[in-house]
Amino acid sequence: MNGNVIEVEDLHYRYGEFAAVRGIDFTVRRGETFALLGTNGAGKTTTLEVIEGFRKPAKGRVRVLGLDPHADRYQVQARTGVMLQNAGLIEELTVAETLRLWQRLSSRTDKVATALSRVDLAHKSDVQVDKLSGGERRRLDFAISTWGAPELVVLDEPTTGLDPESRQRLWARVGELKESGSTILLTTHYLEEAEALADQVTIMHNGVAQISGTLHEVLSGRPATITADLPAHAPALPTLHGSTTVDGNRIRVETLALQADLTTLLNWAGQHRLELENLNASPASLHEVFLATSEKG
Numbered sequence: 001m002n003g004n005v006i007e008v009e010d011l012h013y014r015y016g017e018f019a020a021v022r023g024i025d026f027t028v029r030r031g032e033t034f035a036l037l038g039t040n041g042a043g044k045t046t047t048l049e050v051i052e053g054f055r056k057p058a059k060g061r062v063r064v065l066g067l068d069p070h071a072d073r074y075q076v077q078a079r080t081g082v083m084l085q086n087a088g089l090i091e092e093l094t095v096a097e098t099l100r101l102w103q104r105l106s107s108r109t110d111k112v113a114t115a116l117s118r119v120d121l122a123h124k125s126d127v128q129v130d131k132l133s134g135g136e137r138r139r140l141d142f143a144i145s146t147w148g149a150p151e152l153v154v155l156d157e158p159t160t161g162l163d164p165e166s167r168q169r170l171w172a173r174v175g176e177l178k179e180s181g182s183t184i185l186l187t188t189h190y191l192e193e194a195e196a197l198a199d200q201v202t203i204m205h206n207g208v209a210q211i212s213g214t215l216h217e218v219l220s221g222r223p224a225t226i227t228a229d230l231p232a233h234a235p236a237l238p239t240l241h242g243s244t245t246v247d248g249n250r251i252r253v254e255t256l257a258l259q260a261d262l263t264t265l266l267n268w269a270g271q272h273r274l275e276l277e278n279l280n281a282s283p284a285s286l287h288e289v290f291l292a293t294s295e296k297g
Protein backbone atom coordinates (compact mmCIF):
# COMPACT_ATOMS: atom_id res chain seq x y z
CA MET A 1 0.00 0.00 0.00
CA ASN A 2 1.24 3.51 -0.77
CA GLY A 3 0.82 6.32 1.80
CA ASN A 4 -2.86 6.66 0.92
CA VAL A 5 -5.35 5.25 3.42
CA ILE A 6 -8.39 6.17 1.30
CA GLU A 7 -8.54 6.56 -2.48
CA VAL A 8 -11.82 7.54 -4.10
CA GLU A 9 -11.93 7.94 -7.88
CA ASP A 10 -15.01 8.93 -9.87
CA LEU A 11 -17.36 7.49 -7.23
CA HIS A 12 -21.01 7.22 -8.25
CA TYR A 13 -23.82 5.86 -6.08
CA ARG A 14 -27.52 5.51 -6.93
CA TYR A 15 -30.58 4.83 -4.79
CA GLY A 16 -32.76 3.28 -7.53
CA GLU A 17 -33.08 6.00 -10.17
CA PHE A 18 -31.74 8.74 -7.88
CA ALA A 19 -28.05 9.59 -8.33
CA ALA A 20 -26.96 10.56 -4.79
CA VAL A 21 -23.21 10.72 -5.54
CA ARG A 22 -22.16 11.80 -9.03
CA GLY A 23 -18.41 11.49 -9.54
CA ILE A 24 -16.42 12.25 -6.39
CA ASP A 25 -12.61 12.05 -6.20
CA PHE A 26 -10.42 12.42 -3.14
CA THR A 27 -7.42 10.92 -1.41
CA VAL A 28 -6.66 10.75 2.30
CA ARG A 29 -3.04 10.12 3.24
CA ARG A 30 -1.93 8.25 6.35
CA GLY A 31 -2.17 10.43 9.45
CA GLU A 32 -4.34 13.08 7.79
CA THR A 33 -7.68 14.39 9.03
CA PHE A 34 -10.10 14.87 6.16
CA ALA A 35 -13.47 16.64 6.49
CA LEU A 36 -16.35 16.05 4.11
CA LEU A 37 -18.65 19.06 4.28
CA GLY A 38 -21.80 19.95 2.45
CA THR A 39 -25.45 20.86 2.41
CA ASN A 40 -28.16 18.50 3.68
CA GLY A 41 -28.57 15.62 1.25
CA ALA A 42 -25.27 16.40 -0.51
CA GLY A 43 -24.20 12.74 -0.36
CA LYS A 44 -21.72 12.81 2.54
CA THR A 45 -23.18 9.88 4.52
CA THR A 46 -23.63 7.86 1.33
CA THR A 47 -19.95 8.43 0.48
CA LEU A 48 -18.93 7.39 4.01
CA GLU A 49 -21.08 4.26 3.81
CA VAL A 50 -19.35 3.26 0.56
CA ILE A 51 -15.96 3.79 2.23
CA GLU A 52 -17.09 1.73 5.24
CA GLY A 53 -18.04 -1.12 2.86
CA PHE A 54 -21.79 -0.99 3.60
CA ARG A 55 -22.61 0.10 0.05
CA LYS A 56 -21.20 -0.97 -3.32
CA PRO A 57 -20.50 1.87 -5.77
CA ALA A 58 -22.50 2.05 -9.00
CA LYS A 59 -19.30 3.18 -10.70
CA GLY A 60 -15.79 4.25 -9.77
CA ARG A 61 -12.89 2.91 -7.73
CA VAL A 62 -12.60 2.99 -3.92
CA ARG A 63 -9.66 1.65 -1.93
CA VAL A 64 -9.43 1.71 1.85
CA LEU A 65 -6.17 0.58 3.50
CA GLY A 66 -5.27 -0.79 0.05
CA LEU A 67 -8.37 -3.03 -0.01
CA ASP A 68 -11.79 -3.02 -1.67
CA PRO A 69 -14.01 -1.89 1.24
CA HIS A 70 -17.03 -3.88 -0.02
CA ALA A 71 -15.40 -7.12 -1.16
CA ASP A 72 -12.85 -7.11 1.71
CA ARG A 73 -15.12 -5.50 4.29
CA TYR A 74 -14.28 -7.81 7.19
CA GLN A 75 -10.57 -7.04 6.83
CA VAL A 76 -11.22 -3.31 6.45
CA GLN A 77 -13.69 -3.19 9.34
CA ALA A 78 -11.22 -4.90 11.69
CA ARG A 79 -8.81 -1.99 11.15
CA THR A 80 -11.41 0.79 11.17
CA GLY A 81 -13.46 2.51 13.86
CA VAL A 82 -16.80 3.83 12.65
CA MET A 83 -19.17 6.28 14.35
CA LEU A 84 -22.48 6.39 12.51
CA GLN A 85 -25.12 9.11 12.92
CA ASN A 86 -27.26 6.70 14.94
CA ALA A 87 -25.43 4.22 17.12
CA GLY A 88 -26.81 0.72 17.61
CA LEU A 89 -26.18 0.61 21.36
CA ILE A 90 -27.74 -2.12 23.53
CA GLU A 91 -30.15 -0.23 25.77
CA GLU A 92 -30.16 -2.74 28.65
CA LEU A 93 -26.38 -2.72 29.23
CA THR A 94 -24.62 -0.22 31.48
CA VAL A 95 -21.96 2.06 30.07
CA ALA A 96 -19.12 -0.07 31.49
CA GLU A 97 -20.77 -3.33 30.33
CA THR A 98 -21.05 -1.88 26.83
CA LEU A 99 -17.32 -1.22 26.71
CA ARG A 100 -16.46 -4.56 28.32
CA LEU A 101 -18.49 -6.27 25.58
CA TRP A 102 -16.62 -4.21 23.02
CA GLN A 103 -13.33 -5.20 24.65
CA ARG A 104 -14.18 -8.86 24.00
CA LEU A 105 -15.28 -8.23 20.40
CA SER A 106 -12.52 -5.92 19.25
CA SER A 107 -9.16 -7.09 17.95
CA ARG A 108 -7.58 -3.92 19.40
CA THR A 109 -6.54 -3.57 23.02
CA ASP A 110 -7.60 -0.71 25.29
CA LYS A 111 -8.79 -0.24 28.86
CA VAL A 112 -12.43 0.35 29.79
CA ALA A 113 -11.61 2.91 32.49
CA THR A 114 -9.25 4.84 30.20
CA ALA A 115 -11.71 4.83 27.31
CA LEU A 116 -14.45 6.17 29.62
CA SER A 117 -12.31 8.91 31.11
CA ARG A 118 -11.26 10.05 27.60
CA VAL A 119 -14.88 10.89 26.86
CA ASP A 120 -15.64 12.07 30.38
CA LEU A 121 -18.09 9.25 31.16
CA ALA A 122 -16.30 7.58 34.09
CA HIS A 123 -19.00 8.85 36.48
CA LYS A 124 -21.67 7.12 34.33
CA SER A 125 -20.03 3.65 34.35
CA ASP A 126 -22.94 1.96 36.11
CA VAL A 127 -25.72 3.83 34.35
CA GLN A 128 -27.84 1.89 31.85
CA VAL A 129 -27.51 3.08 28.24
CA ASP A 130 -31.24 3.88 27.96
CA LYS A 131 -30.84 6.42 30.80
CA LEU A 132 -28.09 8.42 29.04
CA SER A 133 -28.66 11.86 27.53
CA GLY A 134 -28.23 12.33 23.78
CA GLY A 135 -24.77 13.87 24.22
CA GLU A 136 -23.66 11.08 26.58
CA ARG A 137 -24.76 8.40 24.08
CA ARG A 138 -22.77 10.20 21.40
CA ARG A 139 -19.69 10.22 23.62
CA LEU A 140 -20.10 6.52 24.43
CA ASP A 141 -20.36 5.81 20.73
CA PHE A 142 -17.19 7.84 20.17
CA ALA A 143 -15.42 5.78 22.86
CA ILE A 144 -16.41 2.58 21.01
CA SER A 145 -15.43 3.79 17.55
CA THR A 146 -12.02 5.01 18.75
CA TRP A 147 -11.35 1.97 20.98
CA GLY A 148 -7.66 1.05 20.74
CA ALA A 149 -6.87 3.92 18.31
CA PRO A 150 -7.80 2.25 14.97
CA GLU A 151 -5.68 2.93 11.88
CA LEU A 152 -8.70 4.62 10.30
CA VAL A 153 -11.49 6.38 12.19
CA VAL A 154 -14.65 7.40 10.31
CA LEU A 155 -16.87 9.87 12.17
CA ASP A 156 -20.28 10.86 10.76
CA GLU A 157 -21.27 14.16 12.42
CA PRO A 158 -19.52 13.22 15.70
CA THR A 159 -20.41 16.37 17.64
CA THR A 160 -24.05 16.80 16.66
CA GLY A 161 -26.00 17.22 19.90
CA LEU A 162 -22.93 17.92 22.06
CA ASP A 163 -22.71 21.05 24.20
CA PRO A 164 -19.81 23.43 23.38
CA GLU A 165 -17.58 22.10 26.17
CA SER A 166 -18.08 18.45 25.21
CA ARG A 167 -17.44 19.41 21.59
CA GLN A 168 -14.09 20.97 22.52
CA ARG A 169 -13.15 17.87 24.53
CA LEU A 170 -14.01 15.62 21.61
CA TRP A 171 -11.88 17.80 19.32
CA ALA A 172 -8.98 17.34 21.76
CA ARG A 173 -9.52 13.57 21.65
CA VAL A 174 -9.51 13.64 17.84
CA GLY A 175 -6.24 15.59 18.11
CA GLU A 176 -4.76 12.84 20.33
CA LEU A 177 -5.86 10.15 17.88
CA LYS A 178 -4.16 12.06 15.09
CA GLU A 179 -1.00 12.35 17.23
CA SER A 180 -1.07 8.59 17.74
CA GLY A 181 -1.04 8.13 13.95
CA SER A 182 -4.72 7.43 13.16
CA THR A 183 -6.16 8.67 9.88
CA ILE A 184 -9.49 10.42 10.36
CA LEU A 185 -12.37 10.96 7.96
CA LEU A 186 -15.26 13.01 9.30
CA THR A 187 -18.39 14.77 8.19
CA THR A 188 -19.71 17.78 10.02
CA HIS A 189 -22.11 20.69 9.70
CA TYR A 190 -19.93 22.75 12.06
CA LEU A 191 -17.51 24.62 9.85
CA GLU A 192 -15.42 25.68 12.83
CA GLU A 193 -14.97 21.96 13.55
CA ALA A 194 -13.45 21.45 10.11
CA GLU A 195 -11.30 24.55 10.61
CA ALA A 196 -10.09 23.23 13.98
CA LEU A 197 -9.40 19.63 12.92
CA ALA A 198 -9.01 19.10 9.21
CA ASP A 199 -5.90 19.11 7.06
CA GLN A 200 -8.04 18.73 3.93
CA VAL A 201 -11.67 19.48 3.16
CA THR A 202 -14.09 18.71 0.37
CA ILE A 203 -17.36 20.62 0.13
CA MET A 204 -20.12 18.59 -1.54
CA HIS A 205 -23.40 19.79 -2.99
CA ASN A 206 -25.97 17.68 -4.87
CA GLY A 207 -23.68 14.66 -5.09
CA VAL A 208 -20.71 16.57 -6.52
CA ALA A 209 -17.52 17.95 -4.93
CA GLN A 210 -17.65 21.72 -5.38
CA ILE A 211 -14.28 22.51 -3.87
CA SER A 212 -11.41 20.46 -2.43
CA GLY A 213 -8.01 21.11 -0.95
CA THR A 214 -6.12 22.01 2.18
CA LEU A 215 -7.73 24.69 4.34
CA HIS A 216 -5.08 27.10 3.10
CA GLU A 217 -5.86 26.30 -0.56
CA VAL A 218 -9.60 26.55 -0.05
CA LEU A 219 -9.35 29.89 1.76
CA SER A 220 -6.56 31.52 -0.26
CA GLY A 221 -7.68 34.27 -2.58
CA ARG A 222 -10.92 34.73 -0.61
CA PRO A 223 -11.50 38.25 0.72
CA ALA A 224 -11.61 39.23 4.37
CA THR A 225 -14.55 41.32 5.57
CA ILE A 226 -14.72 44.54 7.58
CA THR A 227 -18.10 45.77 8.81
CA ALA A 228 -18.98 48.80 10.93
CA ASP A 229 -21.78 51.28 11.64
CA LEU A 230 -20.91 54.86 10.68
CA PRO A 231 -22.22 57.81 12.69
CA ALA A 232 -24.81 60.03 10.98
CA HIS A 233 -23.30 62.69 8.65
CA ALA A 234 -19.91 60.95 8.42
CA PRO A 235 -17.60 62.48 5.78
CA ALA A 236 -16.80 60.61 2.55
CA LEU A 237 -14.98 57.32 3.13
CA PRO A 238 -11.26 57.07 2.32
CA THR A 239 -10.07 55.11 -0.71
CA LEU A 240 -9.66 51.44 0.15
CA HIS A 241 -8.17 48.46 -1.72
CA GLY A 242 -11.32 46.41 -1.22
CA SER A 243 -14.86 46.93 -2.51
CA THR A 244 -17.22 48.83 -0.21
CA THR A 245 -20.98 48.56 0.00
CA VAL A 246 -23.11 50.88 2.15
CA ASP A 247 -26.52 49.92 3.51
CA GLY A 248 -28.01 52.80 5.56
CA ASN A 249 -25.23 53.65 7.99
CA ARG A 250 -23.62 50.18 7.82
CA ILE A 251 -20.53 49.68 5.70
CA ARG A 252 -19.13 46.37 4.49
CA VAL A 253 -15.68 46.13 2.93
CA GLU A 254 -14.55 42.95 1.18
CA THR A 255 -10.78 43.07 0.83
CA LEU A 256 -7.67 41.05 0.09
CA ALA A 257 -5.66 43.72 2.00
CA LEU A 258 -7.25 43.42 5.45
CA GLN A 259 -4.47 45.06 7.47
CA ALA A 260 -3.98 48.00 5.08
CA ASP A 261 -7.70 48.73 4.71
CA LEU A 262 -8.38 48.40 8.43
CA THR A 263 -5.51 50.80 9.20
CA THR A 264 -6.79 53.34 6.64
CA LEU A 265 -10.31 53.11 8.05
CA LEU A 266 -9.17 53.51 11.68
CA ASN A 267 -6.87 56.45 10.80
CA TRP A 268 -9.74 58.13 8.94
CA ALA A 269 -12.08 57.62 11.91
CA GLY A 270 -9.40 58.96 14.27
CA GLN A 271 -8.77 62.09 12.17
CA HIS A 272 -12.50 62.87 12.07
CA ARG A 273 -13.04 61.85 15.72
CA LEU A 274 -15.65 59.30 14.66
CA GLU A 275 -16.83 56.32 16.70
CA LEU A 276 -17.13 53.17 14.49
CA GLU A 277 -19.77 51.13 16.27
CA ASN A 278 -20.00 47.33 15.89
CA LEU A 279 -16.63 47.29 14.15
CA ASN A 280 -15.71 43.79 13.04
CA ALA A 281 -12.83 42.54 10.92
CA SER A 282 -12.62 38.86 10.03
CA PRO A 283 -10.41 36.85 7.69
CA ALA A 284 -11.91 34.57 5.05
CA SER A 285 -13.52 31.53 6.65
CA LEU A 286 -15.05 28.28 5.46
CA HIS A 287 -18.42 29.84 6.18
CA GLU A 288 -18.20 32.17 3.15
CA VAL A 289 -16.74 29.43 0.94
CA PHE A 290 -19.54 27.10 1.99
CA LEU A 291 -22.25 29.66 1.24
CA ALA A 292 -20.69 30.48 -2.13
CA THR A 293 -20.50 26.80 -3.18
CA SER A 294 -23.98 25.89 -2.00
CA GLU A 295 -25.45 28.87 -3.90
CA LYS A 296 -24.04 27.48 -7.16
CA GLY A 297 -26.96 25.03 -7.30
Ligand SMILES: Nc1ncnc2c1ncn2[C@@H]1O[C@H](COP(=O)(O)OP(=O)(O)OP(=O)(O)O)[C@@H](O)[C@H]1O
Pocket residue numbers: 015018020038039040041042043044045046047
Ligand atom coordinates in the same frame (compact mmCIF):
# COMPACT_ATOMS: atom_id res chain seq x y z
N1 LIG B 1 -31.87 4.75 1.55
C1 LIG B 1 -32.11 5.76 0.71
N2 LIG B 1 -33.00 5.65 -0.29
C2 LIG B 1 -33.24 6.66 -1.15
N3 LIG B 1 -32.62 7.86 -1.11
C3 LIG B 1 -31.72 8.03 -0.12
C4 LIG B 1 -31.42 7.00 0.83
N4 LIG B 1 -30.48 7.47 1.68
C5 LIG B 1 -30.20 8.73 1.29
N5 LIG B 1 -30.94 9.06 0.20
C6 LIG B 1 -30.90 10.34 -0.52
O1 LIG B 1 -29.58 10.51 -1.05
C7 LIG B 1 -29.16 11.86 -0.91
C8 LIG B 1 -27.86 11.92 -0.14
O2 LIG B 1 -28.10 11.51 1.20
P1 LIG B 1 -26.95 11.51 2.29
O3 LIG B 1 -27.55 10.97 3.55
O4 LIG B 1 -25.76 10.84 1.74
O5 LIG B 1 -26.66 13.07 2.43
P2 LIG B 1 -25.82 13.87 3.53
O6 LIG B 1 -24.91 14.78 2.77
O7 LIG B 1 -25.20 12.95 4.49
O8 LIG B 1 -26.97 14.72 4.22
P3 LIG B 1 -27.16 15.31 5.72
O9 LIG B 1 -26.16 16.41 5.87
O10 LIG B 1 -28.56 15.83 5.66
O11 LIG B 1 -26.97 14.17 6.69
C9 LIG B 1 -30.32 12.62 -0.23
O12 LIG B 1 -31.07 13.27 -1.24
C10 LIG B 1 -31.13 11.50 0.41
O13 LIG B 1 -32.50 11.85 0.46
